[in-house]
Amino acid sequence: xxxxxxxxxFIALFxxxxxxxxxxxxxxxxxxxxxxxxxxxxxVGTVWDGGLSDVHIAGEAIGQLNISLKPLSILKLKxxxxxxxxxxxxxGKGLMAFGLDKSITVRDVLGNIQLNAVKHxxxxxxxxxxxxxxxxRHLKTNAEGQCLDASGHLTSDILSAVGRSWGxxxxxxxxSILCEGEHFLVDMKNKSGIDQLQARGxxxxxxxxxxxSHVKTQDVRLSNALISFGFVAQPEQGAYLYxxxxxxxxxxxxx
Numbered sequence: 616x617x618x619x620x621x622x623x624x625f626i627a628l629f630x631x632x633x634x635x636x637x638x639x640x641x642x643x644x645x646x647x648x649x650x651x652x653x654x655x656x657x658x659v660g661t662v663w664d665g666g667l668s669d670v671h672i673a674g675e676a677i678g679q680l681n682i683s684l685k686p687l688s689i690l691k692l693k694x695x696x697x698x699x700x701x702x703x704x705x706x707g708k709g710l711m712a713f714g715l716d717k718s719i720t721v722r723d724v725l726g727n728i729q730l731n732a733v734k735h736x737x738x739x740x741x742x743x744x745x746x747x748x749x750x751x752r753h754l755k756t757n758a759e760g761q762c763l764d765a766s767g768h769l770t771s772d773i774l775s776a777v778g779r780s781w782g783x784x785x786x787x788x789x790x791s792i793l794c795e796g797e798h799f800l801v802d803m804k805n806k807s808g809i810d811q812l813q814a815r816g817x818x819x820x821x822x823x824x825x826x827x828s829h830v831k832t833q834d835v836r837l838s839n840a841l842i843s844f845g846f847v848a849q850p851e852q853g854a855y856l857y858x859x860x861x862x863x864x865x866x867x868x869x870x
Contacts, residue, residue, distance in 0.1 A: 652822065655680075670700070673822050674734055678702015685710075703732045709751065717758035724751035730773055735861075739844055745776035751792060760820035762799045767792030769803070774812070781840040788814065810834060828857040 656669035666681040677700050685695045695712040707726030713719055726749035731741045751767035769792065774785030790803030798819050805812040811831040818824045830841055833853050842848070846855040 670702070676703045676732070676734075678704070703729070705729045705732070705746070707749065718755060718763065720753070720755045721751060722753050724749065724754075724767075726750075730771065737844070737859075740773060740777060743776040743779065745771065745773040747771045747773070754792070756820070761797035762794040762820075765792050765794045765799060769801070770806075771803070774805070778837070778840065781836050783834060783836045783840060785837075786810070786812070788812070790814075810837060823862050824860070826857075826859045830855045830857075 652673050654671045655667040658667050659665055664683045666679060668679055670677040670680045679702060680698065680700045682696045682698045685697065693712050693714055695710055697708070697710055699708040700706060705726060705728040707724060707728075709721055709724030709726075711719065711721050726747075728747040728749060730736055730745045730747055731743065733741070748770045749767070750769065751765075754765045754767060755763040757763055769790050771788045774788060776785075778785030786805040786808040788803045789806045790801060793800045793802070795817060798817050801814075801816040801818070803814045812828070813830075814826070814828040816824060816826045828846070830837070830846065831851075831854050832838060832841075838853070838855070841855045841857075844857065846857045848854070849856055
């Protein structure tokens with residue numbers, strides 16, 4: 616029995632070594648990433664230690680993406696990669712695991728996103744440099760990219776940055792990332808100040824989304840700013856609403 620156990624361990628390690636030293640380009644091509652809205656310029660290295668340059672995901676410029684396989688994860692039949700990215704949209708790092716059921720789990724993610732470089736963000740919100748600090752403890756999707764489980768936290772100074780042009784000292788926004796059914800829910804609100812600001816976004820696997828924001832304020836400067844950003848005054852005094860829906864569409868890399 617001991618001989619059999621050692622033999623099985625050797626086979627597992629041998630298979631793991633083969634997988635680890637596969638050319639990364641072979642694996643990337645096999646994954647058909649471009650059909651999923653992921654574009655890139657070059658692929659170098661192996662699964663053990665490789666990278667993709669000039670990466671675009673859903674039209675956003677991610678930049679350089681480096682990955683490295685954790686060998687012991689193969690023995691658990693759940694390959695896990697460490698990844699890092701850096702580019703115009705920001706930088707970040709984390710871990711990604713792949714299940715036998717084709718599920719994908721992302722965990723221990725830390726990211727710093729430059730919101731003024733995010734093309735899907737409203738142009739008026741991109742006029743001033745602002746950032747989004749992202750922390751994902753755990754996020755799991757199925758083979759279709761639908762949300763199975765999520766736990767994350769984020770903060771942003773976007774209101775502080777945008778509000779300066781209106782003489783308004785906007786508060787920092789704080790929120791969470793969760794699942795709502797099979798979709799991803801981002802829910803945020805202001806951390807301080809007398810104004811009430813809430814923003815809620817529901818994001819789907821096909822890259823469509825619904826965004827809604829509610830604001831209550833007696834600040835005239837903020838009221839003027841909200842109207843310029845497309846908010847609509849509500850019957851309740853000092854209340855404003857913004858909503859936007861984006862349907863799924865094919866993504867392509869920037870020219």
